[in-house]
Amino acid sequence: MGKRFSRGPDGLGAPRKKQKVVHEAPTSEEVHASRQLQQLLAPTQDPARARHGLQSFKLFLDELLSSDPPNGDRIQILKGYLQSAKPADSDGDENLVYLPDIMQTWSYAGQTNNDNLMSAVPVVLALLLKLLSQSLDTVPYGLGICRTLLQKRQLELVARNLSADKGKAFIISPTLRMLKEAVSFDGGAIARPLFRARGFTLKSLARNIGIVHIGDEAEDTKRPSARTNAILFFLAAIKFLQPEAKKELLSQRDIVAALTRDVKQDPPYLLRELLSGLRNHVLLDEKVPREAKASLLTTSTLVRLSALYQYRSDAPADDEQSIADIAHEFLMTACTNPACGVLRQDSGFYPRGTDPNAPVPTVELEDLGLESIVWMNSFKAEVPVRNYTLANFLPNLRPWSSVKQSELITSVFRVAPELVAHYFLSNKSFTFEPKLSATWIGYAAFLFNTVTLPIPDHFCRASSFAELPPPTSIVIDNILPPPLNQKALARSLAQKSSMISFFATRILVVAIEKLDAAIKMHQDPSHSYKTVWAEAARRLVDEFCQRSPGVQDMINAYRAIPEGDVLHREAASRLLRLCYEVLPQVALMAKFDVSPLLETSLGRLSKQEVGDPRDVALSLKELENLLAIAGCSPGMRWFAASEGLSLSPFTMLLKVCVEAPYGVVLGTIREVLNFVAVEQQLVPAHDGHPGLVVLLEALQTLRQTHPDSADHVWAFLDNCLTRCANAPLKYVEKMQEMRQEVTETASQDVSESVVVSAVTIAMLEQLPFLATKPEGQAVLRALGIFLPKYLGFSATARESRPLLGFVFSKMAVHLVDNKGKLAKRGIPDGLQFTYHPWPPAEEPRPRAIRDLATEPEGGMRAEVFMDAEALKGMLSLPDGLEADHSALMRWSSKTADELVDEGYVTSLVALLVSEHTSIRKEALVNILKAATKIKQSEYEEKEQVWLLLSELGETARDKIHDGPLPSPIVAFACHALKVLRDPLSSLYPKVNAFLLHGPFWSLDRLPLVDEILSEDPVVGDAYYTQISWLLSYLIDGLRTPGDLELFHKKRAKGPLFERILTLAANPYMRLPLRTQLLRMLYRATSIDGGSTTLTTRFGIVNWLEAREAACTDAGEKAVYRELRRRIWETSDQDRVRGWSKGGIEG
Amino acid sequence: MAAPVKSDKEIAAEFTSYYLQRATKEFAEDLDKVRAADDFKNDAVQILVSALQQGTALFSPEEQRRIVTAADRPESKS
Incomplete structure (x- = not known):
C-alpha cells in the first residue's frame, strides 16, 4: 500500500482531530464525612488526585439525587462540607467565592488545558445545583454558587468550556447542564445577570445547538448530545428571562436558526420540551412583543417544524400526544393566532395595494364600468399579499397526504383569505387530473375544505361593503380554485369510478353555494355604485361558467349513477337543483328532461323498494331536489305517464305523499303538488281554499281506515287528474252548468264565487265508465268509502255544499250502494282537518317555485277598475x-x-x-x-x-x-x-x-x-326571448285587413291566431309576455273586422273569460274584462249576436 | 312514551356514521382499488375517512335530523 496523505475536508486541521482523546476512567472513593470531602476537593496540582476527588464527589451527588427520600446522613455530610466551603459573610460582598477549592481546581485545569478536569468541574456543579434546588434550606448555598459562577474568573472558564472544540462534547455538555441549572435556580433568580453576561454564558450557543448526536442508533436519553443540552439550556433561559431579554435572545438569528435546523433527528422528549417551551414561553407569552415572536417564526422555522408531520421515531404512550400532533398544534397556533407575530391582518379579497374606497369619477364608472377600476384585472396571474411568511410557508406543506396539513392550510386560509388565490396561483404544479389514488382523494378533500371556507365579511373583513367590488379573479379563485378547471372537473364527473365523480360533484355543490352567497353580496342594497357591482356579479357568473363543467356533464354524470346509490344520487340531484336555482340561464340551456328521472325516483319510492328508513329519507331528499328542478323547467310533463309506469308523475307524487310510511317531513313535496294543482286549475285558486290538501287529507284518512280500498283508487284518480289537467275549462264549464241547474231546480242560490274543485267534476264524469271495467266493482266499492270523505273535506274547505250535494247525488247512482244507504247518508258533516290557506302566508315555498309565483306583477295590481283609456295606454302600441x-x-x-x-x-x-x-x-x-x-x-x-x-x-x-x-x-x-x-x-x-x-x-x-x-x-x-321577439314583429306586422287575413288563414298547423292564443295556456309564461299577447289582440281590434273575426273564428270572448277565471290577480282580471268589452264594441255586433245565438251581449 | 329528543351533537355523530356506512357501501369497489394503489400508506386511511365524511357538511342540521330520525319512527299506522 502506497503512502497516503490524508487531507480531509478540514485541511491541515484534520490530522489533529484524529488524535484519539483517551478518557482514562478516574478513580474514586466513597465519602463518609464532610471533612473527607473537604480533603478530597482541596486544591492540588496533581490532576489525577483532583479528578479522584471530583469523581468521588460526583458519585456522592449521583447517589443523593437518585435516592428518594435522600439519605439524611449524607445530606448532613454535604451540608457540613458546604458550610465549610462557604465564604465568611463580609457585608454581602458580590465577589464572595463559594466552593473556592473547586473553583481553583477549575482555574488550574484551564491553565493546564486539562480537558478531563474542565469537564469534571461543571459535572459536579450541575449535579450540586440540581440537588440544592430541591430543598429550601439549601437554596442560599446554591444561590451563592450561582453568583460565584457569574464572577469574571468563572465566566471566562464557562466561555472557554462552551467554546471548546466541537468534538469535546464531554466538556460542552456538562457546562450547558450547569448553566441550565443556574438559570433556572430558585425560579430564575439569577437569570437576568446570567443573560447580562451573555458574552460568556451564551458563547458559541448557536454552534453548540448544532452539535447533534451522531450514530445510527437513537440518542440515548442518559447521554444527551450537546445539542440536547444546549436546547434545554435555551429553553430554561426562555422560561425565566424577562420579556425584553427574551426579545434580545430571539433576535440572535444564528441561535434561532440553529434551534430548528436539525429538528427532524431530535429525540422525542427533546421535541416535546422544545415545542411546549416555545409555545408557552414565546408564542403565548403576551408580554413578548410580536416582532420578537416573528423573528423566531420565520418561514424556515415553520418549514422545518412542518417536517415533524412525518416524524415517526416516537412511540407515544396512550395518554400522550404524538410529536406530529404536538407540532401540528404548535403550527396551528403560530400561523393562525395574530398575537404570534406571523399572521398579519389582510383585507380579504382585496389584494395588497388596492384601495377599494378610492374615489373613481362617477362619469368614468358609468361609461366604462369595471374597466374604470385600474386594478380590477391585475390579479389574474399574481397576487401581492401582506402575509408573506405564510405565503412562502404554505407551499411546503403536503395537504394531499396528511389530514392535519390540509387542516393547517385551510385554517390559515380562513384567517388570511388573501392567501387562497396566491397559494393556487403560485403552485400550479399539482393538478386535479382524476386518478383513483389516495393522493387524488386527499387533494380533492383539501380543495373541498378550501371551497367551503366562508367568504370574508363584506369581502374585506370590515363592518360594511367597500365602494368598489373586489377583483372578480380573486373571488372566483376562492370559489373554484384554479386547479378546479373545467377540463379536470368534467373529466372527474365523467369518470367510470363513481367515487371520483362523487367527490367532484360534492365540490361543485359547495362551489355553487358559495357562488350564490357571493352573488347575493354583490347585490346588497347598500352598495353605492350598484351598476358596477352588478357588472362584477355578471362577470363572476361568466367566470364561474368558464371553470365549471357544463350542466350537460352534470346531467350525464347523474344519469350514470346506479339506482341504489342514494347518497351519490342525492348529491348529484342537489348539484343540478343548485344549477337551476343559482344559474338558471345556464341550466336551462341544457337539454334536460327531468320527468324520467323523477318518475324513476317516484317509482322506487312508491314501491318501497328501499330497506333502510334512512335510505328512504335520503331518497326523499333526492326527490325534493328533482321536484325543485321540475319546478324550474317548463318542460316538465306532470300529467303524462311514460311507458312502463301506470300513473302520471303527479299522481305518483301524491301517492308517495299519502303513503310516506315513516312520517318523514314532506312539506316541500306537498307544496309542489299544491302549486302544480293550482296552476293546472285542478283545484280552486281562491284565497282561503286549502287547494290540494283536501284531496290529500281524504286520501290519508282512507289509507288509515281502509288501507285496502286506498290501493284501488289510484288508477281512477290518475285518470281524473290527467283529464282535468288536460282540459280544465271543460270541467269548469260543466261545473257552471251544474251550478245553474242547482240554482234552478233546487231554487238554492249558489253564488258564483263559491265553487267546487274541477277535479271533483272530473271524478263525477268518469265514474260511469268504471262499471264496464273488470276491476270496476272493487274500485267502486273503494270510492264508495272515499268519495263521501273527500266531498266532506271539500265542504269543510268551504266549497259550495249544495253543489257538492248535487254532485254526490249523481255519483251515488254509480257507486255500489246497498239499499241506497250511501245516498241517504249524503256528505258527512264536520270533517275537520288543519290546513294553511293557499298560498301559504308564512311558510316559504321552495325557492324555484317561489320565483315563479312571485314574479313582479308590474303596475297592474292596483288598477282593478280599468276604462278604455287605461286599456289603450297599456295595450296600444304605435305603428x-x-x-x-x-x-x-x-x-x-x-x-x-x-x-x-x-x-x-x-x-x-x-x-x-x-x-x-x-x-x-x-x-x-x-x-x-x-x-x-x-x-x-x-x-x-x-x-x-x-x-x-x-x-x-x-x-x-x-x-x-x-x-x-x-x-x-x-x-x-x-x-x-x-x-x-x-x-x-x-x-x-x-x-x-x-x-x-x-x-x-x-x-x-x-x-x-x-x-x-x-x-x-x-x-x-x-x-321565451324568441316568443317575445316574434310577438313584437307580429304586432308591427298587423296593420291592415290584408294582414289580418294572413293571421287567420288556415294553415297546416292551424291559423296563426289560434297558435298564438294557445301560448297563453302555458302557465310559465310571465306577465310581460302575456301583456304582449294582449297587445296583439288589441291591435287586431283596431283593424276593420278584426274583432268580429276574433270572435267568430277564434272564440275570443270565451278565451278572455277563461283567462280571467284562471287569473288570480285582480288587476289582470280587469284587463281581460275591459278587452272583452272593447272587442264587443268594435265588432259587428249584429253578426256576433247572430253567430252566438244571443250568447254574447255587450 | 316518546323517546327523548336527541341533541344536535348526537344527531351529527349518528349522521356521520350513517353517511360513512352508506359511502363505503356505494363505493366499495373504488375503495378497494384505492387501497391497492401505490400511494396508500401512513395516513391514507385517515385521509380516506376524513375525505368521505366531509360530505356531511352538505346536509343542514335539520336535514341530518330528518334522515337519522327516520329510523327511529315507528311503522305508520296503516
Whole structure:
C-alpha cells in the first residue's frame, strides 16, 4: 500500500482531530464525612488526585439525587462540607467565592488545558445545583454558587468550556447542564445577570445547538448530545428571562436558526420540551412583543417544524400526544393566532395595494364600468399579499397526504383569505387530473375544505361593503380554485369510478353555494355604485361558467349513477337543483328532461323498494331536489305517464305523499303538488281554499281506515287528474252548468264565487265508465268509502255544499250502494282537518317555485277598475312601420354603420308598405343602393345585411307595383335587421338559416313563425326571448285587413291566431309576455273586422273569460274584462249576436 | 312514551356514521382499488375517512335530523 496523505475536508486541521482523546476512567472513593470531602476537593496540582476527588464527589451527588427520600446522613455530610466551603459573610460582598477549592481546581485545569478536569468541574456543579434546588434550606448555598459562577474568573472558564472544540462534547455538555441549572435556580433568580453576561454564558450557543448526536442508533436519553443540552439550556433561559431579554435572545438569528435546523433527528422528549417551551414561553407569552415572536417564526422555522408531520421515531404512550400532533398544534397556533407575530391582518379579497374606497369619477364608472377600476384585472396571474411568511410557508406543506396539513392550510386560509388565490396561483404544479389514488382523494378533500371556507365579511373583513367590488379573479379563485378547471372537473364527473365523480360533484355543490352567497353580496342594497357591482356579479357568473363543467356533464354524470346509490344520487340531484336555482340561464340551456328521472325516483319510492328508513329519507331528499328542478323547467310533463309506469308523475307524487310510511317531513313535496294543482286549475285558486290538501287529507284518512280500498283508487284518480289537467275549462264549464241547474231546480242560490274543485267534476264524469271495467266493482266499492270523505273535506274547505250535494247525488247512482244507504247518508258533516290557506302566508315555498309565483306583477295590481283609456295606454302600441318619407333622402350621406345601427335602413324598408306606388318604388331602389353600399363597407355583418336587403328587394320587386307589401313581411325585415346587428342574439342562427333558404320570400307565409313556435330554440333557454321577439314583429306586422287575413288563414298547423292564443295556456309564461299577447289582440281590434273575426273564428270572448277565471290577480282580471268589452264594441255586433245565438251581449 | 329528543351533537355523530356506512357501501369497489394503489400508506386511511365524511357538511342540521330520525319512527299506522 502506497503512502497516503490524508487531507480531509478540514485541511491541515484534520490530522489533529484524529488524535484519539483517551478518557482514562478516574478513580474514586466513597465519602463518609464532610471533612473527607473537604480533603478530597482541596486544591492540588496533581490532576489525577483532583479528578479522584471530583469523581468521588460526583458519585456522592449521583447517589443523593437518585435516592428518594435522600439519605439524611449524607445530606448532613454535604451540608457540613458546604458550610465549610462557604465564604465568611463580609457585608454581602458580590465577589464572595463559594466552593473556592473547586473553583481553583477549575482555574488550574484551564491553565493546564486539562480537558478531563474542565469537564469534571461543571459535572459536579450541575449535579450540586440540581440537588440544592430541591430543598429550601439549601437554596442560599446554591444561590451563592450561582453568583460565584457569574464572577469574571468563572465566566471566562464557562466561555472557554462552551467554546471548546466541537468534538469535546464531554466538556460542552456538562457546562450547558450547569448553566441550565443556574438559570433556572430558585425560579430564575439569577437569570437576568446570567443573560447580562451573555458574552460568556451564551458563547458559541448557536454552534453548540448544532452539535447533534451522531450514530445510527437513537440518542440515548442518559447521554444527551450537546445539542440536547444546549436546547434545554435555551429553553430554561426562555422560561425565566424577562420579556425584553427574551426579545434580545430571539433576535440572535444564528441561535434561532440553529434551534430548528436539525429538528427532524431530535429525540422525542427533546421535541416535546422544545415545542411546549416555545409555545408557552414565546408564542403565548403576551408580554413578548410580536416582532420578537416573528423573528423566531420565520418561514424556515415553520418549514422545518412542518417536517415533524412525518416524524415517526416516537412511540407515544396512550395518554400522550404524538410529536406530529404536538407540532401540528404548535403550527396551528403560530400561523393562525395574530398575537404570534406571523399572521398579519389582510383585507380579504382585496389584494395588497388596492384601495377599494378610492374615489373613481362617477362619469368614468358609468361609461366604462369595471374597466374604470385600474386594478380590477391585475390579479389574474399574481397576487401581492401582506402575509408573506405564510405565503412562502404554505407551499411546503403536503395537504394531499396528511389530514392535519390540509387542516393547517385551510385554517390559515380562513384567517388570511388573501392567501387562497396566491397559494393556487403560485403552485400550479399539482393538478386535479382524476386518478383513483389516495393522493387524488386527499387533494380533492383539501380543495373541498378550501371551497367551503366562508367568504370574508363584506369581502374585506370590515363592518360594511367597500365602494368598489373586489377583483372578480380573486373571488372566483376562492370559489373554484384554479386547479378546479373545467377540463379536470368534467373529466372527474365523467369518470367510470363513481367515487371520483362523487367527490367532484360534492365540490361543485359547495362551489355553487358559495357562488350564490357571493352573488347575493354583490347585490346588497347598500352598495353605492350598484351598476358596477352588478357588472362584477355578471362577470363572476361568466367566470364561474368558464371553470365549471357544463350542466350537460352534470346531467350525464347523474344519469350514470346506479339506482341504489342514494347518497351519490342525492348529491348529484342537489348539484343540478343548485344549477337551476343559482344559474338558471345556464341550466336551462341544457337539454334536460327531468320527468324520467323523477318518475324513476317516484317509482322506487312508491314501491318501497328501499330497506333502510334512512335510505328512504335520503331518497326523499333526492326527490325534493328533482321536484325543485321540475319546478324550474317548463318542460316538465306532470300529467303524462311514460311507458312502463301506470300513473302520471303527479299522481305518483301524491301517492308517495299519502303513503310516506315513516312520517318523514314532506312539506316541500306537498307544496309542489299544491302549486302544480293550482296552476293546472285542478283545484280552486281562491284565497282561503286549502287547494290540494283536501284531496290529500281524504286520501290519508282512507289509507288509515281502509288501507285496502286506498290501493284501488289510484288508477281512477290518475285518470281524473290527467283529464282535468288536460282540459280544465271543460270541467269548469260543466261545473257552471251544474251550478245553474242547482240554482234552478233546487231554487238554492249558489253564488258564483263559491265553487267546487274541477277535479271533483272530473271524478263525477268518469265514474260511469268504471262499471264496464273488470276491476270496476272493487274500485267502486273503494270510492264508495272515499268519495263521501273527500266531498266532506271539500265542504269543510268551504266549497259550495249544495253543489257538492248535487254532485254526490249523481255519483251515488254509480257507486255500489246497498239499499241506497250511501245516498241517504249524503256528505258527512264536520270533517275537520288543519290546513294553511293557499298560498301559504308564512311558510316559504321552495325557492324555484317561489320565483315563479312571485314574479313582479308590474303596475297592474292596483288598477282593478280599468276604462278604455287605461286599456289603450297599456295595450296600444304605435305603428312600427309608420311612413317617414324623408328617409329616402337622409340615408345617402350616412356610413354603413349608421345606416344599420341608427335605423336609416329600417326607415327605408318601412316605406315598402306605403300606399303610394312611387314611394314604394323609390324605396326599393334606395334599399338596393344602400345594400350595395353596406356590402362594400367594412361593416362587420355586411354580408348578412346585404343578403337580407337583397332578398327583400327580390321579394318586393314585382309585388310593389300592385300594392303595398304585406306588413308582416316588412316588419320581419325590420326586426331581423336588429337581430343581424347582434350576433349574440338567440335568434341570430334562425334568421341566418332563414336567409339561406332561398333568394326570395313567400308572401303568404310569415317568416320564422314555425321555427320559433314549434322548433327547438337552439340557444338554451331562449324560448321565451324568441316568443317575445316574434310577438313584437307580429304586432308591427298587423296593420291592415290584408294582414289580418294572413293571421287567420288556415294553415297546416292551424291559423296563426289560434297558435298564438294557445301560448297563453302555458302557465310559465310571465306577465310581460302575456301583456304582449294582449297587445296583439288589441291591435287586431283596431283593424276593420278584426274583432268580429276574433270572435267568430277564434272564440275570443270565451278565451278572455277563461283567462280571467284562471287569473288570480285582480288587476289582470280587469284587463281581460275591459278587452272583452272593447272587442264587443268594435265588432259587428249584429253578426256576433247572430253567430252566438244571443250568447254574447255587450 | 316518546323517546327523548336527541341533541344536535348526537344527531351529527349518528349522521356521520350513517353517511360513512352508506359511502363505503356505494363505493366499495373504488375503495378497494384505492387501497391497492401505490400511494396508500401512513395516513391514507385517515385521509380516506376524513375525505368521505366531509360530505356531511352538505346536509343542514335539520336535514341530518330528518334522515337519522327516520329510523327511529315507528311503522305508520296503516
